[in-house]
Amino acid sequence: MDTSTAEQWAVIGAETAKNQGRVAERVLAMLRSLDDIVDGFSTDQLTHCLQTATLAERAGADDEVVVASLCHDIGKAISVPNHPEIAAAILKPYVRPEVHTMIRVHQDFQGRHYYGHFGGDPDAREQHRGTLSDEEWALAARFADEWDQKAFDPDYDTLPLEHFEPKVRQVFAAARMPLGSNAAKRYSTA
Numbered sequence: 001m002d003t004s005t006a007e008q009w010a011v012i013g014a015e016t017a018k019n020q021g022r023v024a025e026r027v028l029a030m031l032r033s034l035d036d037i038v039d040g041f042s043t044d045q046l047t048h049c050l051q052t053a054t055l056a057e058r059a060g061a062d063d064e065v066v067v068a069s070l071c072h073d074i075g076k077a078i079s080v081p082n083h084p085e086i087a088a089a090i091l092k093p094y095v096r097p098e099v100h101t102m103i104r105v106h107q108d109f110q111g112r113h114y115y116g117h118f119g120g121d122p123d124a125r126e127q128h129r130g131t132l133s134d135e136e137w138a139l140a141a142r143f144a145d146e147w148d149q150k151a152f153d154p155d156y157d158t159l160p161l162e163h164f165e166p167k168v169r170q171v172f173a174a175a176r177m178p179l180g181s182n183a184a185k186r187y188s189t190a
């Protein structure tokens, strides 16, 4: 990189921007790969993600919340123990901060509904008290209590992935980079 030129970076910036659509396609491929992960639940993980997004959409959630709901367990395609952080990191550049937080803390909020079955603290969400804004807390609680923890019903009228594909492509179409950030400056010539 020491010997790179502005012209080369202009090419990289332009090519990277041109190929942004790849992000949504990779996310959709990761979601499809969840259909063979069951791990003892009553639905596979793709159905669970689709059902969570269906519940969110039918409750009137906006597109960023619906897409984040769809992707909230996408990290399980790689690793279950740290799956919230994986999904949150994938979503972070593309959604507003409280939606990123909703996914980052979702396992601790979800704990209310099952941690007690194996000696965990059902109030694990309380460790986030004081670090989340009121808006973040309300959204994270609504996500866990009204959508995520209910979305394991194999008989529910769950919408298919095709229904959500336009929203996935739209949300991942452009990263929200703060003006003046190094990344925004780097690609501003593209």
Ligand SMILES: [Fe+2]
Binding pocket: 048, 052, 072, 073, 148
């Ligand atoms: Fe979930």
